Amino acid sequence: xxxxxxxxxxxxxxxxxxxxxxxxxxxxxxxxxxxxxxxxxxxxxxxxxxxxxxxxxxxxxxxxxxxxxxxxxxxxxxxxxxxxxxxxxxxxxxxxxxxxxxxxxxxxxxxxxxxxxxxxxxxxxxxxxxxxxxxxxxxxxxxxxxxxxxxxxxxxxxxxxxxxxxxxxxxxxxxxxxxxxxxxxxxxxxxxxxxxxxxxxxxxxxxxxxxx
Amino acid sequence: xxxxxxxxxxxxxxxxxxxxxxxxxxxxxxxxxxxxxxxxxxxxxxxxxxxxxxxxxxxxxxxxxxxxxxxxxxxxxxxxxxxxxxxxxxxxxxxxxxxxxxxxxxxxxxxxxxxxxxxxxxxxxxxxxx
Numbered sequence: 001x002x003x004x005x006x007x008x009x010x011x012x013x014x015x016x017x018x019x020x021x022x023x024x025x026x027x028x029x030x031x032x033x034x035x036x037x038x039x040x041x042x043x044x045x046x047x048x049x050x051x052x053x054x055x056x057x058x059x060x061x062x063x064x065x066x067x068x069x070x071x072x073x074x075x076x077x078x079x080x081x082x083x084x085x086x087x088x089x090x091x092x093x094x095x096x097x098x099x100x101x102x103x104x105x106x107x108x109x110x111x112x113x114x115x116x117x118x119x120x121x122x123x124x125x126x127x128x129x130x131x132x133x134x135x136x137x138x139x140x141x142x143x144x145x146x147x148x149x150x151x152x153x154x155x156x157x158x159x160x161x162x163x164x165x166x167x168x169x170x171x172x173x174x175x176x177x178x179x180x181x182x183x184x185x186x187x188x189x190x191x192x193x194x195x196x197x198x199x200x201x202x203x204x205x206x207x208x209x210x211x212x
Numbered sequence: 213x214x215x216x217x218x219x220x221x222x223x224x225x226x227x228x229x230x231x232x233x234x235x236x237x238x239x240x241x242x243x244x245x246x247x248x249x250x251x252x253x254x255x256x257x258x259x260x261x262x263x264x265x266x267x268x269x270x271x272x273x274x275x276x277x278x279x280x281x282x283x284x285x286x287x288x289x290x291x292x293x294x295x296x297x298x299x300x301x302x303x304x305x306x307x308x309x310x311x312x313x314x315x316x317x318x319x320x321x322x323x324x325x326x327x328x329x330x331x332x333x334x335x336x337x338x339x340x341x342x
Contacts, residue, residue, distance in 0.1 A: 091268055092283025092323035093275050116272040123265050143331045145286045149268065152261035 022069065023212050025081045025205075026129035028122065028154075030146045031058040031088030031115075034166040035135045036065075037192035039085040043067045045198075051085050057101040059115035061087045064125055074202045079209050086125060087118030089146055126153055130212045131160045133205070138165035138173035138189060142181040151182065160211035162204050165189045168196060221252065221325070221340070228256040228314040236260075240267050244274065247284055247322045252338075258288045258316035267320075280324070287329040287336050290316040 027035040040050040051067045053060060067083040095105070095112035103111065126132075132154050136147055142165075154161045165178040168189045175189035188204045190197040224246050231239050240263060246253050259267065264286070271284050319329060319336060330337040 089268065090283070091271060091286050093272070094282045094323065113276060116276045119272045120269050123269050126265070141330070145264075145288065145329070145331065148288070149261065149264040149286075153265050156261040 021080050022082050023079065023209055024084055024128060024130040026084045026086060026125065026132040027135055028086055028126075028132050028150050029088060029135040030137070030140075030144065031090055032056075033088065033135045033137045033140075034192045035088065036061050036085050038133070038135055038164065038166060038190070039067070039083050041192050041195060041198065042072070043070060043083060046070050046072050051083060057098060057103065057111075059088060059090075059093070059098075059111060059118065061085060062111070062114040062118035063087065064118075064121055072202065072205070074206050077206060079206065084125065084129065086122040087115065089119055089122050089150060090115075091146060093119075123153075126159070127157060129159050131162070131208050133162045133164055133208075135164045135166050135192075136178065138167050138175055138178065139170040142178045151185075160208050161185055162208045163187045164201065166192050169194050222250065224251040224253050226253060226255045231255065231257070236263050236266050239263060240270050243267065243320055244270060247320060248274075248278070248281065250322055250325060252319065252321040252326065255318040255320065257314045258290065258318050282323040285321045285323055285326040285329045287319050287331045288316055289319070289331075289336055 027039050029035050034054075036052045036054050040052065040054065043049055043051045047067065047070055049067070052065045064087070065085045067085075070081045070083050072079050072081060093112045093115050095108040098108035098111050099105065134147070134150055134154070136142060151161060151163075163178065163182050163185045165173070165175045165187055167173055168175060169191040173189070175187065178189075179187045186204050186207070188197065188201050190201050226242070226246075231242065234242065239259070243253055243255070244267070267284070267286070274281055275283050319338070321329070321338070325341060326338055327341045328339040330339065
């Protein structure tokens, strides 16, 4: 409750004095949607360095990771962000799922344990965000309850949201389905891996920053 | 908790009135106790977003500490108001404010029993483990 009030008052002060420096931009979503791939692309584009490691094995990101002072330029404007990449949120973790990716039992169990703690960490960080990019897999079902829960929590906390349907390079990707599922939000279809539609993404990001 | 050989399936219905006055922690605890008992919970009404987040947090803490507990599957079905006329939408909105969102249904099952809940706006498919 205190965090929500603190966040709210910070937002009021920002709107009064027009300061938009170091906007805390969170990347949230289910595991393997491409949060780190997108955060990496942004960080690489504007700082030359990546933020974290990506992998086909789910729950590769198991701790919140940051990149401070990422200056993004778009159409003559400059905004400074603190990029916050978070572990994917899920309702279940089974170490046996990792065995299929070639991990040994001990490694898989360790990964599962860290993943559960990562999910708790992600949720606890929600209140600290100024704006959030919800990264979803465009080839998956948008009605997944985790997606609805994440967006519902952002609305409840009055945190501006941008929905990204990632992996549009995949044949099964269907951005329109995401647009009809989340009609209240701007949905941008991108491929973080291939860098497709990043201009559209940056345009939407600058619009999102106006709401902060 | 048994994983593969299920002999029966137990559904537990929780009426809205039963959880209406509970705190977030009490409501989540009530649900998770039933889940640990291998029951599929059908809750009349929906959890608030912060309750869903708390449910996930507490579930993860339990996955970490309870042997063979793998988590939950969760889905919410809500009545579709978008295609209804303005007056119906308004009545629904007022009722929701006054007595809470009792018209929705929340389905929560242990991940060891419920493999997946496939959800689209109008139906829910519960895919069970063999």
